[in-house]
Amino acid sequence: MTNYDWINHIQQVIHDRQIHTIRVTVPDLSNISRARYIPVRHFLETAFKDTVSFPSVLFSMDTSAEIHKNVGSGFAGGFPNWQIQTDLSTFSILPYKQGVARVIGDLCDSNGSPIKQSPRHVLKKVLDTFQDLGYLVRGSFEYEFYVFVQEAARIEPVWKGLHCFSETKQAEVENIITTLFMHLTEMGAGPEVANTEYGSGQFEVTHSPFWGVEISDMAFYYRTSIKEILHGQGYKATFMSKPASARSGSGAHMNHSLYDQDGHNLFYDPSSADGLSDICRWFIGGQLTHAKALCALANPTINSYKRLVPHSFAPTTISWGYEHRGAMIRVPSGRGEVTRIENRLAGADTNPYIALAAVLAAGLDGILHKIEPSAPIQNTDPYGSDFEHLPSSLLEALRELEKNNWLRDSLGADFIEDYLSLRYAEYDRFLAHVTDWEMKEYFDIF
Numbered sequence: 001m002t003n004y005d006w007i008n009h010i011q012q013v014i015h016d017r018q019i020h021t022i023r024v025t026v027p028d029l030s031n032i033s034r035a036r037y038i039p040v041r042h043f044l045e046t047a048f049k050d051t052v053s054f055p056s057v058l059f060s061m062d063t064s065a066e067i068h069k070n071v072g073s074g075f076a077g078g079f080p081n082w083q084i085q086t087d088l089s090t091f092s093i094l095p096y097k098q099g100v101a102r103v104i105g106d107l108c109d110s111n112g113s114p115i116k117q118s119p120r121h122v123l124k125k126v127l128d129t130f131q132d133l134g135y136l137v138r139g140s141f142e143y144e145f146y147v148f149v150q151e152a153a154r155i156e157p158v159w160k161g162l163h164c165f166s167e168t169k170q171a172e173v174e175n176i177i178t179t180l181f182m183h184l185t186e187m188g189a190g191p192e193v194a195n196t197e198y199g200s201g202q203f204e205v206t207h208s209p210f211w212g213v214e215i216s217d218m219a220f221y222y223r224t225s226i227k228e229i230l231h232g233q234g235y236k237a238t239f240m241s242k243p244a245s246a247r248s249g250s251g252a253h254m255n256h257s258l259y260d261q262d263g264h265n266l267f268y269d270p271s272s273a274d275g276l277s278d279i280c281r282w283f284i285g286g287q288l289t290h291a292k293a294l295c296a297l298a299n300p301t302i303n304s305y306k307r308l309v310p311h312s313f314a315p316t317t318i319s320w321g322y323e324h325r326g327a328m329i330r331v332p333s334g335r336g337e338v339t340r341i342e343n344r345l346a347g348a349d350t351n352p353y354i355a356l357a358a359v360l361a362a363g364l365d366g367i368l369h370k371i372e373p374s375a376p377i378q379n380t381d382p383y384g385s386d387f388e389h390l391p392s393s394l395l396e397a398l399r400e401l402e403k404n405n406w407l408r409d410s411l412g413a414d415f416i417e418d419y420l421s422l423r424y425a426e427y428d429r430f431l432a433h434v435t436d437w438e439m440k441e442y443f444d445i446f
Contacts, residue, residue, distance in 0.1 A: 006088035007048055014040055014101070017093055023102040024052050024084055025224075027119050029071075029422055030063045031300060031351040033224050035102075036084075052084040054107060059117055062422045063301070064429065071418045072117065082107045082115055090217055095186040096229050104217055116414040119353035120213065126357045126410060127212050129364065130258075135266065137360060139256030139340070140209045141219035141352055145226065146201045146243050146250065147176060148236045155236060157201025164198045176230065180205055183229050189222055198313070199247035209255065219252070219352035241299070241347030242306035249307030249314050250348035254298075254359055257340040258283070268339040274322065275335040278370075284320055284329055284341060285373035286366020287359055291318045291328060291345070293404035295390050296397035297358040298346035300423060302430045305393050307347050310383035315344050317387035321377040328390070331376075345390075354419075361410035394427050 001009065013019070022043040025035040036052060046052060057079040060071040069075050084105035091103045106124075107115040114121045130137055148155040158176065163169035170177065177194045184191045190208030197204050205226070210218050223239055230237040242249045258266040258279065267280035287294065299305060307314050313325050320329035330342040346355045365371065391397035398420060401407065408416045 001089070003088060006091070010088060010091050011044065013091070013093065014044075017101075018099055019093070019101045020099040021101075023094075023100065024086060024105050025102055025220075026054060026084060026105050026107060027220055027351065027353055028061075029059055029117060029119065029419060030061065031349065031354075032063070033220065034058055048086070048088075052086065052105065053081040054084050054105075056080055056082050056115075059115075059418070062426050062429075064426075066425070066429075068421060068425050071421045080110070082109055083112075090221075092187050092221065094225070094228075096183045096225075096232055102221070104220070116412050117418045119351055119357070119415075120216070122411050122415050123216055123353040123357040123360075124213055125412065126360050126364075129410075130360065134261055136211060136259045136261065136263075137215070137256060138209050138211050138259055139215050139254065139356075140207055141215070141222070141346075141356075142204070142206050142251070142253040142255060142342075143219070143223060143226075143239065143348055144197050144202060144204045144250035144252075145223075145237055145239045145348055146199065146247075147173075147203060147230060148201060148238070149234070150236070157199075158235060159196065160200045162198065162200070163196055165195050170196050176203070176233070176235070177205075179233060180226060180229060184222070184225065187221065187225065189218055189225075197248065197250075199244070202248060202250065215256070216352040216356050223348075223352075239348040241301070241304045241349045245306070249309075249312060251307070251314060251344060252346045252348045252350045252352070252355070254343040254346060254356060255340050256343070256356075256359070257338075265337045265339050267341070268335055268337070270335075274331075274376075275339065276331065279367055280339070280341065281373055282366040282370050283363035284331075284366065285371035286363045286369075287329060287343060288318050288320060288373050289366065289371055290358075290362035290404060290407060292391055292397065292400035293407050294345060294358050294362055296394070296401035296423065297407070297419075298343075298350050298355040299394070299397065300351060300354070301347075301349050302394055302426065304347040304349055305391070305397075308390060308392065313344075314347075315382070315390060316392075317382050317384075317389050318374075319377050319382040319387050320373060321380075321382070324377055324382065326382040327377055328382075357411060358407060361407055364410070365406050394423060398423055398427070 022038045023035045086103050086105045094100045107118045147158040192206050194205040227237045269277035315328035319327040321327040
């Protein structure tokens with residue numbers, strides 16, 4: 001559809017669905033969805049003309065909303081307003097919010113140039129490179145998350161025990177699953193399956209694959225929508241990687257494939273012993289080569305690394321294998337046009353734009369330089385000492401990213417510098433904080 005067609009379509013939807021308010025949303029560098037609410041009349045007058053302003057200072061804030069003067073141009077630059085260019089193809093009715101719709105925007109400066117630090121711009125830049133090479137990207141994020149309910153002065157998981165896929169236990173929380181299905185389907189997210197997971201209160205709801213930037217757009221909508229839908233039902237949902245030390249971590253597995261312009265899967269080769277093409281092997285090789293630096297981009301918080309522990313179905317080593325859920329990269333058994341790889345590195349707290357851009361850039365290095373991966377693991381414990389280990393902390397991962405020139409060049413130096421500054425600041429705040437564990441461990445004995 002042309003921009004003109006989208007305008008006509010949206011105007012008709014606004015009229016038919018009696019929309020009165022539009023949220024214009026932007027994903028920021030700290031994986032927070034920033035939004036401006038606009039009454040529909042003003043939206044029709046301004047958003048189609050890209051005149052929605054956005055305070056640039058929001059991109060200098062970390063997860064605590066602390067402003068970091070060394071991010072971007074800082075106070076010397078005066079934190080000017082940027083402009084939001086609404087991507088009308090992302091316009092979506094929010095069925096759980098009567099009369100409200102949402103649209104994702106891209107950021108640009110006063111001259112109309114893209115903001116290089118914007119996660120969505122970073123992903124689109126990488127996708128443009130793939131497009132120039134004749135590759136189309138198809139995939140989806142596979143999120144796990146926890147749901148809690150308020151009981152007196154504390155929150156408790158909405159179901160308890162270890163009832164992964166238990167039909168009886170799922171029947172007890174069926175209202176959660178069916179409510180999510182109903183609203184996500186109406187939004188066009190295409191939910192496919194849902195189930196209870198391995199930790200008390202943990203769920204997984206998968207959705208159908210999308211193309212290009214829509215992969216991350218839908219993941220962005222998916223996560224924020226699930227939180228909002230369940231909040232409206234009286235629950236609290238969290239996509240923290242590890243909300244409780246004694247419970248299973250939550251991942252955001254990245255499933256993806258490459259296709260040519262005619263729609264043929266480029267990961268499949270019927271003549272090879274395992275059905276994988278050279279391109280697929282090299283793509284895996286590139287992701288393994290850059291795995292340590294990728295960790296910083298796919299696991300952006302202090303909490304992310306509490307998920308990456310041995311024998312937890314989260315990866316701790318640089319490894320890959322066929323249908324192996326302990327490896328960093330799992331190759332599912334399907335072949336032909338459904339051949340894909342599943343990168344299991346990212347936690348549920350990942351930024352889907354940054355994570356996808358990073359793994360694609362790493363995979364592209366593998367294709368361009370024909371990087372052969374290590375041998376796939378078979379009947380082997382990938383958590384053993386024979387494998388090279390992933391970073392075990394945010395600090396270690398950031399140091400790996402800092403020295404990775406390929407990702408710096410592919411994703412953009414401006415983006416990498418600001419991203420590193422915000423993540424280092426978060427790590428420094430964490431080190432300065434006196435934790436409950438320290439008080440319990442040391443208060444009485446010293």
